[in-house]
Amino acid sequence: MSLELLTVLIIALPLAGFLVTAVIGRRLGLNAFWVPVGAVVLSWLAAMIVVSAVLGGSVGEEGVHVLLWQWIPAGDFVAEVGFHVDQLSATLLIVVTTIGMLVHVYSIGYLRHDPGYWRFFAYLNLFMVSMLLLVLADSWLVVFVAWEGVGLCSYLLIGFWYRKRSAAEASKKAFIVNRVGDVGFALGIMAIFVNTAAAGHPTLNIRESIEIMTAAGTENPSFFPIPIALVAFLIFAGAVGKSAQFPLHVWLPDAMEGPTPVSALIHAATMVNAGVYLVARANPIFASAPEVMVVVAAIGIFTAILAASIAMTQNDIKRVLAYSTLSQLGYMFAALGVGAFTAAIFHLMTHGFFKGLLFLGSGSVIHAVHDEQDMRKMGGLRRKIPQTYWTMLIGAIAISGIPPLAGFFSKDEILGESFKLGFQWVWAIGVVVAVMTAFYMFRLIGLTFWGESRVDKEVEPKIHESPRVMTTPLWLLAIPSVVLGALLTWPGPPLGPLFGVEGEGLLHGWLHPIFEHGEELLGHHEATFEIGGIDGTLILISIAVALAGMLAAWRLFGVEIGPLRGAGRPRLVTSLSNRIHFLYRASANKWWFDDINHLLFVVIGGRLAAAMAWFDREIVDGIVNGIGAVTRWSGGSLARVQTGRVQNYALGIAIGLIAMAGSYFVLLGR
Amino acid sequence: MGIADQLNTYLTLAGMLFAIGTFGFLARRNAISMLMSIELMLNAVNLAVVAFGAFVPDLKDDGAVIALMVMAVAAAEAVVGLAIVIAIFRNRKTPLVDEYDAMRR
Amino acid sequence: MRAWLYLIAAAVAGAIVTTPAIFVLLLMGGSFEDATVASLATLMLAAGLAVVTMRDIIRCGLAMIVCFLALAGLYVALGAPMVAAAQVIVYIGAISVLILFAIMLTQDKAAPSRLVFQTQAAPAAVAAIVLAVLVAVAAAGTDWGAVGELVGAATTDIALHLFDQYVLAFEAVSVLLLAAVIGGVFLAKRERDA
Numbered sequence: 001m002s003l004e005l006l007t008v009l010i011i012a013l014p015l016a017g018f019l020v021t022a023v024i025g026r027r028l029g030l031n032a033f034w035v036p037v038g039a040v041v042l043s044w045l046a047a048m049i050v051v052s053a054v055l056g057g058s059v060g061e062e063g064v065h066v067l068l069w070q071w072i073p074a075g076d077f078v079a080e081v082g083f084h085v086d087q088l089s090a091t092l093l094i095v096v097t098t099i100g101m102l103v104h105v106y107s108i109g110y111l112r113h114d115p116g117y118w119r120f121f122a123y124l125n126l127f128m129v130s131m132l133l134l135v136l137a138d139s140w141l142v143v144f145v146a147w148e149g150v151g152l153c154s155y156l157l158i159g160f161w162y163r164k165r166s167a168a169e170a171s172k173k174a175f176i177v178n179r180v181g182d183v184g185f186a187l188g189i190m191a192i193f194v195n196t197a198a199a200g201h202p203t204l205n206i207r208e209s210i211e212i213m214t215a216a217g218t219e220n221p222s223f224f225p226i227p228i229a230l231v232a233f234l235i236f237a238g239a240v241g242k243s244a245q246f247p248l249h250v251w252l253p254d255a256m257e258g259p260t261p262v263s264a265l266i267h268a269a270t271m272v273n274a275g276v277y278l279v280a281r282a283n284p285i286f287a288s289a290p291e292v293m294v295v296v297a298a299i300g301i302f303t304a305i306l307a308a309s310i311a312m313t314q315n316d317i318k319r320v321l322a323y324s325t326l327s328q329l330g331y332m333f334a335a336l337g338v339g340a341f342t343a344a345i346f347h348l349m350t351h352g353f354f355k356g357l358l359f360l361g362s363g364s365v366i367h368a369v370h371d372e373q374d375m376r377k378m379g380g381l382r383r384k385i386p387q388t389y390w391t392m393l394i395g396a397i398a399i400s401g402i403p404p405l406a407g408f409f410s411k412d413e414i415l416g417e418s419f420k421l422g423f424q425w426v427w428a429i430g431v432v433v434a435v436m437t438a439f440y441m442f443r444l445i446g447l448t449f450w451g452e453s454r455v456d457k458e459v460e461p462k463i464h465e466s467p468r469v470m471t472t473p474l475w476l477l478a479i480p481s482v483v484l485g486a487l488l489t490w491p492g493p494p495l496g497p498l499f500g501v502e503g504e505g506l507l508h509g510w511l512h513p514i515f516e517h518g519e520e521l522l523g524h525h526e527a528t529f530e531i532g533g534i535d536g537t538l539i540l541i542s543i544a545v546a547l548a549g550m551l552a553a554w555r556l557f558g559v560e561i562g563p564l565r566g567a568g569r570p571r572l573v574t575s576l577s578n579r580i581h582f583l584y585r586a587s588a589n590k591w592w593f594d595d596i597n598h599l600l601f602v603v604i605g606g607r608l609a610a611a612m613a614w615f616d617r618e619i620v621d622g623i624v625n626g627i628g629a630v631t632r633w634s635g636g637s638l639a640r641v642q643t644g645r646v647q648n649y650a651l652g653i654a655i656g657l658i659a660m661a662g663s664y665f666v667l668l669g670r
Numbered sequence: 671m672g673i674a675d676q677l678n679t680y681l682t683l684a685g686m687l688f689a690i691g692t693f694g695f696l697a698r699r700n701a702i703s704m705l706m707s708i709e710l711m712l713n714a715v716n717l718a719v720v721a722f723g724a725f726v727p728d729l730k731d732d733g734a735v736i737a738l739m740v741m742a743v744a745a746a747e748a749v750v751g752l753a754i755v756i757a758i759f760r761n762r763k764t765p766l767v768d769e770y771d772a773m774r775r
Numbered sequence: 776m777r778a779w780l781y782l783i784a785a786a787v788a789g790a791i792v793t794t795p796a797i798f799v800l801l802l803m804g805g806s807f808e809d810a811t812v813a814s815l816a817t818l819m820l821a822a823g824l825a826v827v828t829m830r831d832i833i834r835c836g837l838a839m840i841v842c843f844l845a846l847a848g849l850y851v852a853l854g855a856p857m858v859a860a861a862q863v864i865v866y867i868g869a870i871s872v873l874i875l876f877a878i879m880l881t882q883d884k885a886a887p888s889r890l891v892f893q894t895q896a897a898p899a900a901v902a903a904i905v906l907a908v909l910v911a912v913a914a915a916g917t918d919w920g921a922v923g924e925l926v927g928a929a930t931t932d933i934a935l936h937l938f939d940q941y942v943l944a945f946e947a948v949s950v951l952l953l954a955a956v957i958g959g960v961f962l963a964k965r966e967r968d969a
Contacts, residue, residue, distance in 0.1 A: 644771040647704075651696050651895055654902045661909050675808075675925055678914050680853065683816050685910030687823055689903040694827030696899035697892045702832055702878055706839050709870060710823055713846055716858075724853045724925050731936040734928045737858045738937070741865050742948045746955030748870050752877040753962035759881040760965075766883075768893060 003053055004066045006046040007083050010097070011132045013043040018125035025118025032118035036125045037104045040097075043128070047097040051090040055510050063087065071141070077193075077202040082138040084207070088514045091345060091507070092135045092277055095352040099269040100128050102473035106360050107261040109469040110367065120160060120259070127153035131270050135277065140189045140204045143278075147185065147242065150271045151178045157266060158258040170254035177251040181241015185278075188234030195224040195231065206281065214284040214517065229289035235282050236296055243275030243329050246303045250593055252326055256318040260363030263318060268325050268359050269352035276332045276348050283341050283518035290522070297337025297418075301429045304330025306591065308436035312443070313577075313587040316373050317362045320444050324399065325355055327433060331414055334426050339522045340417030341515040342508050347410035349507075350484055354398040354407060357477035361392035364466045364474065365448060370459050375444065380453035382560060384463045389449050391474040393561075396445050398481040400438035401546040409485030412542045419538055421524070427538075431545050438549025446557030451568045680721035687714035699766045701755045705748065712744040791821050812852050819845035830891050836875050843867045854927025 017039030025032045054063050063086035072079035085093070104124060111120050130149030137143045152175075159171030189204065196202050196212050203209050213228060239245070244252040255267050266272070279286060279296065286293050307326035314320045328351045335344035366373055368385045382389045398405040401412065411434065419427040453460065465471065489505035556576070558568035577584045586592070641648075687710060694707030716737045723733010759765055795817040796810040803809075822842035829835050843866045850859035893899070937945060 645768055646770075647696055647767060647893060648895060651899055651902065654692060654696060654899075654906070658902060658905050658909065661913075662905075665909070665913070677919055679812070679816075680849075681914035682911045683819070683849075685914065686820060686907050688910065689907035690820070690823040690827055692906055693899055693903035696902065697896040698827065699891065699893055700832055702874060702881065703827070703835060705877075706826055706835060706874060709839065709866070709874075710826060710842065713843070713866070716862075717846060717849065720850055720853050720855050720858055723928060724855065725919075727926065730926055731928050731932050734855050734858050734933045735937050735941050737855070738861055738933075739941075739944060739948055741861055742952060745865055745870055746951050748873060749955045749959040750962065752873060753959040756877060756880055756963045764883060765881040 003050055003059065003064045003085075006050050007064055007066050007085055007136065008068075009046045010043050010050065010093070011083075011129055011136065013039040013046070014125045014128040014132070018122050018129060021118055021122040021125060025122055028118060030112065030117065033104075033108045033121055036121035037108065039125060040101050040104045040128060043132075044097040044101045047093045050085055051093050054085050054090040055087060063089070065138070067138075071139075077197075077204075079139055079141050079204055081142055083136040084138040085136060086514065087510045088277070088280060088345070089135050091349065091510065092273070093132075095273070095349055096128075096131055096135060096270050099352055099356045099477075100124075100131075100265060102476055103261045103265040103269075103356070103360070106264075106363070106470050106473045107259075109467045110261055110363055111259060114259075116160065120157075123153055123156045123160070124261075124265070127157065127266065127271075131274070134274055138205060138207075140192060140206055140209065143206070144186065144189060147182065147238070147274065150266075150274060151175060151182070151242070154178070154255070154266050154271055157262040158255045160258055160262065164257070167257040170251075170257040174251040174255050177248050178241045181238045181248055184234045184236075184241070185238025188231055188238060191226040191231045191234060194226055195228075198225050210282060210284050214288050214521065227289075228285060229292050232282070232286045232289040232292040233295070235278060235285065236292060239275030239278050239333075240299065241275075242278075243272045243333070244303075244326055245275070245299050245330065245333060246306060247593075249303060249307065249326055250597060253319055253322045253590070256316070256322050260318065260359060260366060263322070264356045264359035264363070267322065268355040272325065272329055273332075273348050273352065276329070276336065276344060279333070279336045280341055280345060280514070283336075283515055284521060286336070287339070287518035287521035293337050293339065295337070297334050297423060297426055300330045300333025300335075300337055301426050301433075302330070303327070304334065304433045305429055305436070306330075308433045308440065309583075309587050310590050311440040312436060313584060315376055317365065317375050317378075317444065317448060318359075318373055320375075320440060321355070321358055321362060324358075324437065324440070325351075327437065328355065328399070331411065331430065331433070334418065334430065335414040338418045338421050338423045338426055339519070339524060340414060340421065341518060342511050343410065343413040343417050345511060346488060346507050347414055349488070350398070350406040350410040350481070353477055353484060354395045354405075354481040357391060357474060357481055358395040358399070360470070360474055360477065361388050361395060364388040364470055365392075367466055367470070368463050369455055370462060372456065372459065375447040377454055377456060378448045379451050379455065380449070381455075381463070382449040385465045387465055387471045387474065391471075391478045392449070393445060394478045394481055396441040400441050400550055401434055401542060402438075402550070403543060404482075404486055406481050406483070406485035408542070408546075409489050412539055413489070415542055416535060416538045420534065431541065434542065435545045435549040435552075438546045439553045442550050442553030442559075443557050446553060446559065446568060450560045451558045677721060677725045681718055684714045684718035684721065687711075687717065699768055701758070701765050701767050702752070704767065705751050705755070708751070709744065709748065712740060716740050792818055808852065812849065815845050815848040815852065819849065828891075832878050833875070836871060836878060839874070840867050840871050843871065854925060857928070857930045857933050 014036075017036040020035050021032060025035075028034075050064060053059050063084060065082065065084050067080055067082040069081055070078055071081045104121070107120060107124065111117055114120065127150060130146050130153055134143055134146035134150060137146055155171045155175040158174050159168050161167045162171075192209050192213070193202060193204055196204075196209050199212050201208075201212060203212070213224065213231070241248045252267060252272070256263055258266075286296070304327045307323040307330060311320050311323035311327065314323060328347070332344045332347050332351070335341070335347060364385065365378070365381065365388055368381065368388070369378060372378065394405070398407040401408045403409075415427050415430045415434070418424075418430060455463070488507040554564075554566055556569055556573050559566045589595070691707045691709075691711035691714060694710065695704050698704055698707065719736050719740065720733050723729050723731070723737070726733075755765065758770065762770065792814045795813040799813040800807070800810045819842055822838045822845060825838035826835050826842060829838065843862060847859040847862040847867075850856070850862060
């Protein structure tokens with residue numbers, strides 16, 4: 001079994017799963033899951049083999065390359081469809097296939113009672129195909145096709161319960177907002193083509209095009225017809241759309257209308273990471289345009305704090321997690337913007353696992369309280385659904401950045417690198433966001449699991465733990481949430497020097513060849529890690545703020561961990577909210593972004609469109625119809641010459657005769 | 671030279687008779703009136719031809735011969751024209767041409 | 776009462792004939808020939824106007840006969856008595872009679888009370904006047920060059936010319952006449968039921 005064949009299988013298996021399920025799924029009823037889930041499990045196996053080969057170094061620096069076929073042979077320019085597995089793709093593969101597999105298994109139980117069972121698995125498999133294609137693709141064109149493919153699957157899955165109006169509208173919103181970003185991405189691809197063509201070698205192969213555009217001697221901005229900064233910005237625009245950064249963040253919270261496994265897979269662990277992947281893949285291009293990197297960092301960290309502020313007041317459990325996702329994605333972009341590429345990918349991995357865990361856990365909660373999503377109607381679920389409770393608690397601790405769980409390592413690396421690379425403002429805002437993150441996560445835990453039960457009286461006796469097919473993925477996701485952080489940074493900072501071990505961490509080592517060029521262009525060099533110096537201080541500050549947020553949430557919403565007990569103080573919550581009334585309202589209304597969009601595009605845009613329609617109808621059509629009308633009228637008038645009477649015609653002849661004779665006279669002069 | 675000895679006199683007369691005939695052809699409603707006007711026009715032409723024959727030495731005899739020919743043709747045309755008018759009259763029961771409008775739009 | 780009308784009509788006719796003669800003779804100092812031509816011309820034009828303007832078509836037909844007569848007179852003045860004779864025989868003797876017959880066959884019982892002229896009579900009149908003016912101007916303005924004294928055409932000369940130079944045209948016209956006769960008979964026949 002060659003590695004090339006395995007690589008092809010990674011995508012071919014879910015594709016086959018989709019086709020089979022789409023065609024005969026309906027007839028299989030509740031057994032419809034066997035083919036798609038099996039396909040994804042096998043795909044995961046193949047992926048793990050390929051990943052271990054690539055990351056283990058047995059394939060060499062170039063990775064695995066598979067050429068499928070030549071798509072567009074056009075003289076000088078050839079667009080090929082092929083796969084390329086290098087270290088970056090391999091790390092993404094780990095995340096996508098593992099979480100994808102676990103979500104598929106989870107869905108077996110979650111959607112058991114839904115009549116569209118087979119449809120859901122078909123869509124999920126199709127999504128896996130698109131996402132894997134995106135990650136493995138060799139050419140910008142194929143990436144774009146897969147980009148659109150994940151957008152399509154997102155639309156299909158968000159609107160899975162299509163008869164529900166809010167779901168249909170949310171799916172449309174997601175697709176349309178995504179599209180705005182996609183325009184930027186498409187323009188970026190065209191810009192890449194123009195630039196590579198200007199350099200004499202038109203290509204849309206990812207590695208080749210990046211090499212050409214960042215080759216030595218092209219630093220002069222006017223070397224290429226389209227400045228590198230613009231290319232970078234356009235690619236970033238696509239990422240903004242897909243990864244829901246400001247100002248295209250509005251679709252992600254509404255996307256929670258889809259079933260929870262969808263939220264876990266697409267809107268936490270995979271699709272929204274596509275933007276991060278894109279920027280990371282194009283890192284030399286970004287590194288050649290430091291101005292754009294500042295923009296990236298600014299937008300990233302702004303989204304982070306914006307989303308975190310909104311999460312603090314949301315009452316729907318999934319909305320809190322959605323805004324949390326936005327916030328953590330902001331962190332990733334901030335990391336990319338400051339030049340800490342590895343940190344961004346690190347956070348991408350850890351976030352994928354613990355956010356996936358949190359979402360699936362929330363799905364389990366929703367399942368337990370019979371489709372109630374409002375946290376104000378939950379509470380005291382700790383004893384009733386213990387497995388869900390413990391796994392979600394692990395997830396919450398991980399995301400808050402409390403050592404030694406995964407989130408602490410990745411978040412601290414981002415913050416530390418921001419500070420050390422000169423972006424202190426990013427660090428400062430990031431610290432504030434960390435406080436808010438811990439706060440709202442423990443608010444969520446407090447409202448859902450601790451304290452008195454506020455559950456609806458009829459539902460309460462029916463609360464039960466989820467079946468094993470749902471809780472097993474929860475535990476399987478909890479494990480990496482705990483150990484992945486330490487694992488990937490071992491033996492590097494921050495723990496390495498503590499143990500007297502030098503060198504980079506595991507992830508750094510893996511991804512070094514990918515980001516080498518970018519870091520070189522930015523002028524970064526290895527700095528030694530000083531536990532006693534700046535790094536140690538930063539670590540302590542990170543831990544301190546995380547604990548502060550956590551404790552604040554405990555004070556307001558209660559705590560019940562082991563011997564620690566405390567009751568929630570709802571009246572304190574209300575009085576505090578009233579004291580910062582404006583901020584509270586702004587947060588609860590999502591800072592009115594949806595309303596602004598509605599006003600700008602729906603209302604004003606609608607009026608503009610109506611005006612244009614009036615113009616088209618009355619004036620343009622009027623002119624066209626008018627020409628027709630004039631023709632008809634003139635025809636009608638001229639037809640009156642045809643009287644049918646000979647004498648009228650004879651008069652015409654007489655007049656003609658006179659005219660000719662007269663003009664003969666005039667011309668010849670009497 | 672009196673007026674009777676000038677060519678222009680007769681030509682002007684022919685023109686005026688022709689004009690009268692034209693007016694009659696264009697303005698009368700009865701088909702037979704139209705045919706009578708046509709005869710007037712033909713006569714005007716005849717007058718002009720004979721006048722030329724009289725005043726141009728080379729055309730001394732030609733003028734008269736042409737006039738005779740024209741007369742013969744006019745007669746033939748009158749026959750056929752009147753026959754048609756009679757035939758139409760049988761169909762339409764009216765000799766008025768503004769009521770023959772079957773070819774009207 | 777009728778008699779008076781006829782007398783008035785005769786007086787008018789006399790006036791038409793004599794006034795221009797006197798005018799030319801005395802006021803313009805012309806010869807008798809000029810006077811004759813003048814009165815014939817006036818009679819011809821007046822009769823022509825009567826043809827195209829009178830209400831009753833039978834009267835139009837009769838006016839046409841008068842016109843032809845005057846024209847015959849003019850032919851005599853032009854020194855072509857042969858043509859004058861032919862005019863009288865063919866036009867008055869044949870064509871006018873034919874027209875009168877046709878009038879008789881197509882008489883509309885309710886006839887005289889309706890309009891005489893078409894709606895386009897006014898433009899037609901204008902066109903006719905313009906036409907007359909054009910011809911007059913053209914004739915007056917042209918230098919006829921080879922025009923000389925009035926020379927009459929002897930009948931024998933005409934006959935020799937007709938059967939010598941114009942014999943083809945002569946034969947063709949006879950065939951034409953034959954065709955016209957046959958055609959006329961055929962067109963005017965009643966439909967037979969069988």
